[in-house]
Amino acid sequence: MESIWSRTVEIPERECLKEDIRVDAVVIGAGMSGLLTAFLLEESGLKTVVLEAGRIAGGQTKNTTAKITSQHGMIYKKLTENFGEKRAALYGQAHEAAIGELERLIKDNHINCHFSRLPGYLYSQKDRKALEEEAWAAEKLGLGASFTEETGLSFETVGAVRFENQAQFHPLEFIKAISGGLSIYEHTRVRKVRRNKVYTDKGRVTADHIIFACHYPIVNVPGFYFLRQHQEKSCVIAWDNVKPLPGIYYSIDKEGLSLRSSGNILLTGGGGFRTGEKAEGEIYTSIRKEAERFFPEGREITHWSAQDCMPHDGMAFIGQYSIFKPGWHVATGFQKWGMTSSMLSAMLIRDEIWEIENPYVLLFSPQRFHPAVSAGPFFQDAAQSMKGLAKGIVLLGKKEGKHRRCTHMGCALNWNEEEEIWECPCHGSCFDKEGKLLTEPSKKDLKE
Numbered sequence: 001m002e003s004i005w006s007r008t009v010e011i012p013e014r015e016c017l018k019e020d021i022r023v024d025a026v027v028i029g030a031g032m033s034g035l036l037t038a039f040l041l042e043e044s045g046l047k048t049v050v051l052e053a054g055r056i057a058g059g060q061t062k063n064t065t066a067k068i069t070s071q072h073g074m075i076y077k078k079l080t081e082n083f084g085e086k087r088a089a090l091y092g093q094a095h096e097a098a099i100g101e102l103e104r105l106i107k108d109n110h111i112n113c114h115f116s117r118l119p120g121y122l123y124s125q126k127d128r129k130a131l132e133e134e135a136w137a138a139e140k141l142g143l144g145a146s147f148t149e150e151t152g153l154s155f156e157t158v159g160a161v162r163f164e165n166q167a168q169f170h171p172l173e174f175i176k177a178i179s180g181g182l183s184i185y186e187h188t189r190v191r192k193v194r195r196n197k198v199y200t201d202k203g204r205v206t207a208d209h210i211i212f213a214c215h216y217p218i219v220n221v222p223g224f225y226f227l228r229q230h231q232e233k234s235c236v237i238a239w240d241n242v243k244p245l246p247g248i249y250y251s252i253d254k255e256g257l258s259l260r261s262s263g264n265i266l267l268t269g270g271g272g273f274r275t276g277e278k279a280e281g282e283i284y285t286s287i288r289k290e291a292e293r294f295f296p297e298g299r300e301i302t303h304w305s306a307q308d309c310m311p312h313d314g315m316a317f318i319g320q321y322s323i324f325k326p327g328w329h330v331a332t333g334f335q336k337w338g339m340t341s342s343m344l345s346a347m348l349i350r351d352e353i354w355e356i357e358n359p360y361v362l363l364f365s366p367q368r369f370h371p372a373v374s375a376g377p378f379f380q381d382a383a384q385s386m387k388g389l390a391k392g393i394v395l396l397g398k399k400e401g402k403h404r405r406c407t408h409m410g411c412a413l414n415w416n417e418e419e420e421i422w423e424c425p426c427h428g429s430c431f432d433k434e435g436k437l438l439t440e441p442s443k444k445d446l447k448e
């Protein structure tokens with residue numbers, strides 16, 4: 001279950017926090033988003049430290065397919081309908097700016113991480129009309145998009161939306177390089193945050209600015225992020241011996257594959273289901289079947305899953321954590337597009353702290369409110385959480401055995417046979433078979 005990135009790069013281990021300290025800014029989470037934020041803050045002159053409960057890039061960052069793109073599925077037609085052309089265009093421009101900034105960092109710091117520019121394709125084997133409409137919407141917004149029948153794939157499609165100048169890289173080679181000069185404390189779990197203080201299991205950090213970049217925010221109130229997004233999992237299988245593809249690919253079909261190459265290794269991704277709700281075995285079987293059909297020369301080498309936060313209105317939350325917490329900042333809800341969203345959040349949070357004007361602030365503001373778009377997903381999520389909580393209440397007082405309750409808000413956990421972990425269907429916390437916390441929003445192991 002190890003990604004090809006983790007197999008090929010080892011990041012040196014850091015010490016845990018040993019004493020109480022004071023800094024300008026503290027970042028919670030040493031994934032792509034936290035490290036990029038810390039890097040830009042240090043670059044801007046702020047003394048910054050990063051706190052990480054496990055290892056650097058040990059969460060979702062090591063499991064990404066590392067596509068760097070503003071092509072986020074079928075979104076531009078939908079964004080235009082929901083929010084108007086101006087905001088839909090800003091969304092695309094913001095992520096294009098993030099691609100450019102990542103490239104700048106790589107060039108300025110001479111980072112060898114196999115970064116390359118290449119086209120992004122949104123393709124289908126069934127629905128040409130939907131692709132044409134999406135291409136038209138994106139083109140109208142000035143995003144360098146067009147409809148094409150030439151995909152560079154070896155199998156038939158009905159066409160694709162082509163975005164020019166997208167990119168890919170090796171995420172851990174990049175992380176290893178940018179984390180080198182940062183102050184990072186590993187194996188240091190944050191227990192609580194009060195005013196300008198972060199309390200960990202190893203010591204206290206006082207800072208003017210606290211940045212929650214830990215995938216899912218760990219403070220429930222204020223902010224209420226647990227009511228504004230849920231978590232979904234998707235699966236990846238890597239195959240050796242496949243000729244490199246000329247682009248990065250994302251299918252709009254139900255069983256379609258997301259594709260990218262890394263040399264002769266092909267990554268095939270699929271699925272997308274609420275954490276704790278499906279047997280991953282089924283998803284791997286479906287990906288395997290499709291991949292073997294299209295790339296019979298491939299030899300399977302490994303597989304893994306990734307987990308993403310899905311906000312109700314389809315846009316990340318980046319900015320002030322809550323109006324009641326002026327020095328707190330948050331970056332979450334990246335959906336499946338963590339590379340550009342991480343870079344974008346680092347830029348936005350740096351500018352927020354330094355009060356630099358940024359055209360994308362309002363679009364991603366956690367204080368935004370879009371009831372017409374968010375109401376449906378909100379009620380669906382609320383119903384799921386009530387179901388999980390009700391099951392959790394039934395388990396109260398029962399012997400553990402095959403049943404466990406989540407340490408976040410008490411929902412009943414589901415056992416994931418494939419990965420041998422406990423998963424929470426309410427907000428997505430996961431625990432290993434010994435009960436050790438793997439993913440937030442919970443802050444505690446099962447036995448604490």
Ligand code: FES
Binds near residue numbers: 407408409
């Ligand atoms: Fe919220 Fe489990 S993650 S109850």
